[in-house]
Amino acid sequence: MKTYENYIAGAWQPSSSGETCESIHPATGHPVARTQSSTPQDVERAVAAARSAFESTDWPNTSNLRSRALSAWADAIEQHKEALARLLSEENGKPIREARIEIASAIDALRYNSIMARNVFGRTFHPTPDAYGFLVREPIGVVAVITPWNWPVLLLMRDLAPCLAAGNVAIVKPAERTGAITAALFELAAELGLFPPGVLQLVTGKGRVVGDALVESPDVDMVAFTGSTEVGQGIMAKASRGIKKVALELGGKSPNVVFADSHLERAVSTACRSVFMTSGQICMAGSRLLVEASVYEDALALAKSYAESLRVGMPLDESTEMGPVISETQLQTILSFIEEGRRRGRIITGGRRLTQPPYDRGNFIEPTVIADVPVNCSVVQEEIFGPVLVVERFTSEEEAVRLANATRYGLVAGIWTQDLNRAFRVARRLQAGTVWLNGYNRNYAEAESGGYKMSGLGRSRGIEGLYEFTELKHIHLTLDV
Numbered sequence: 187m188k189t190y191e192n193y194i195a196g197a198w199q200p201s202s203s204g205e206t207c208e209s210i211h212p213a214t215g216h217p218v219a220r221t222q223s224s225t226p227q228d229v230e231r232a233v234a235a236a237r238s239a240f241e242s243t244d245w246p247n248t249s250n251l252r253s254r255a256l257s258a259w260a261d262a263i264e265q266h267k268e269a270l271a272r273l274l275s276e277e278n279g280k281p282i283r284e285a286r287i288e289i290a291s292a293i294d295a296l297r298y299n300s301i302m303a304r305n306v307f308g309r310t311f312h313p314t315p316d317a318y319g320f321l322v323r324e325p326i327g328v329v330a331v332i333t334p335w336n337w338p339v340l341l342l343m344r345d346l347a348p349c350l351a352a353g354n355v356a357i358v359k360p361a362e363r364t365g366a367i368t369a370a371l372f373e374l375a376a377e378l379g380l381f382p383p384g385v386l387q388l389v390t391g392k393g394r395v396v397g398d399a400l401v402e403s404p405d406v407d408m409v410a411f412t413g414s415t416e417v418g419q420g421i422m423a424k425a426s427r428g429i430k431k432v433a434l435e436l437g438g439k440s441p442n443v444v445f446a447d448s449h450l451e452r453a454v455s456t457a458c459r460s461v462f463m464t465s466g467q468i469c470m471a472g473s474r475l476l477v478e479a480s481v482y483e484d485a486l487a488l489a490k491s492y493a494e495s496l497r498v499g500m501p502l503d504e505s506t507e508m509g510p511v512i513s514e515t516q517l518q519t520i521l522s523f524i525e526e527g528r529r530r531g532r533i534i535t536g537g538r539r540l541t542q543p544p545y546d547r548g549n550f551i552e553p554t555v556i557a558d559v560p561v562n563c564s565v566v567q568e569e570i571f572g573p574v575l576v577v578e579r580f581t582s583e584e585e586a587v588r589l590a591n592a593t594r595y596g597l598v599a600g601i602w603t604q605d606l607n608r609a610f611r612v613a614r615r616l617q618a619g620t621v622w623l624n625g626y627n628r629n630y631a632e633a634e635s636g637g638y639k640m641s642g643l644g645r646s647r648g649i650e651g652l653y654e655f656t657e658l659k660h661i662h663l664t665l666d667v
């Protein structure tokens with residue numbers, strides 16, 4: 187079994203703790219790889235190397251160097267994409283077909299940002315004959331990029347690629363469960379020799395140790411975090427002491443609002459696909475299906491049939507559509523939400539752990555559909571992060587909007603109707619960073635995404651996503667005229 191080290195100051199090195207942690211295959215319980223259990227001292231070394239790289243290399247002020255490095259990294263990942271997809275699937279448990287999509291999306295994020303590295307422009311203005319203003323965009327400095335395990339490759343690149351493109355230097359702290367796939371990507375970057383030492387660094391380990399040390403370090407200028415709302419709140423509170431910039435991509439509990447005039451089969455199957463993908467462990471999961479009363483029972487029947495036809499299986503099996511969930515703890519959390527749904531509503535299908543072979547050694551759970559729960563029930567309010575769809579009923583457009591907005595989250599939403607006037611009207615009233623009309627989960631490297639309310643702060647992807655990683659400076663010139 188391979189042991190990955192930290193990548194600090196351009197060299198692979200073990201943690202000062204001498205300890206490692208294992209990532210465990212969620213479908214079999216077997217260890218997949220080892221990564222370092224790093225310490226605050228490791229973080230200190232990485233931060234010092236990052237600061238020195240930011241201050242003494244050409245990286246922050248040479249855009250074609252950055253563009254070339256990002257583009258070459260994308261090419262290297264492309265060349266190794268199948269091996270990377272397999273490692274991702276083994277470490278995270280996601281079906282191999284989904285792992286391939288994730289790797290391809292990460293390559294796309296790198297390529298987009300390799301172009302954007304050469305497009306960081308400012309503005310000028312000329313308010314009086316003697317005055318010229320130059321608004322220039324500068325990199326922020328040392329950025330900690332803290333990532334989750336659910337889409338560990340794409341979500342890494344979604345922040346890291348614009349962070350580097352803008353001229354910053356980065357220290358990456360991946361989730362413990364997906365340290366190996368992150369390190370494998372770093373191996374490819376290191377081999378290129380295009381990132382000056384200290385520009386791109388990896389420190390693996392526990393959130394409460396490595397993550398905390400990065401957030402608390404006075405020499406880290408910004409924290410880009412993707413993960414749970416609770417951890418994001420803690421990071422924001424700690425970062426406030428140093429008025430440190432934060433970009434937060436947090437949890438979601440996203441609705442698909444389905445009107446009676448929609449293409450019902452398409453709406454329900456798209457919503458189901460979005461919540462059963464990655465076994466529901468996806469921030470943008472369409473975990474709430476709000477259906478107009480006249481087609482409610484039809485929608486329930488369609489959701490039941492979709493869930494029951496889903497092929498749950500081993501991640502590396504090409505025919506698998508849904509794999510296990512990440513851990514036993516996560517599985518137990520999901521089961522307790524399901525029990526609450528059973529108590530306060532109706533289980534339409536699923537609801538149990540799968541225990542017969544070949545599922546007996548992994549964290550497998552049935553695709554589950556719950557209906558008829560009140561809006562204040564935890565299965566409607568909380569992000570379950572499991573393959574659980576909650577179906578709710580509405581009788582008017584007004585009620586649909588009220589229900590859709592009735593959680594603390596505001597990440598994304600879908601609206602399904604043939605009436606474009608209504609689609610736009612409702613889209614403007616939903617509190618969500620992205621609203622898809624007659625579709626769902628359509629994301630692009632060039633289109634911003636991010637959360638309203640407690641789903642986050644700032645935007646990732648696109649031009650705004652790049653600008654999150656810049657400071658804006660006004661340089662003013664007074665002329666003798």
Ligand code: NAD
Pocket residue numbers: 332333334335336337341359360361362391392393394396397398401412413414415417418420421435436437438468469470569571597637641642
């Ligand atoms: P998590 O919040 O538990 O962990 C995320 C990362 O933060 C990990 O690397 C973890 O080690 C680190 N961390 C934990 N405690 C920390 C601390 N005190 N200080 C600094 N870092 C710390 O989340 P997770 O379980 O890995 O991922 C699932 C969550 O992420 C879900 O809530 C999901 O919705 C959210 N998510 C959001 C998006 C988005 O784009 N909005 C995308 C993916 C996942």
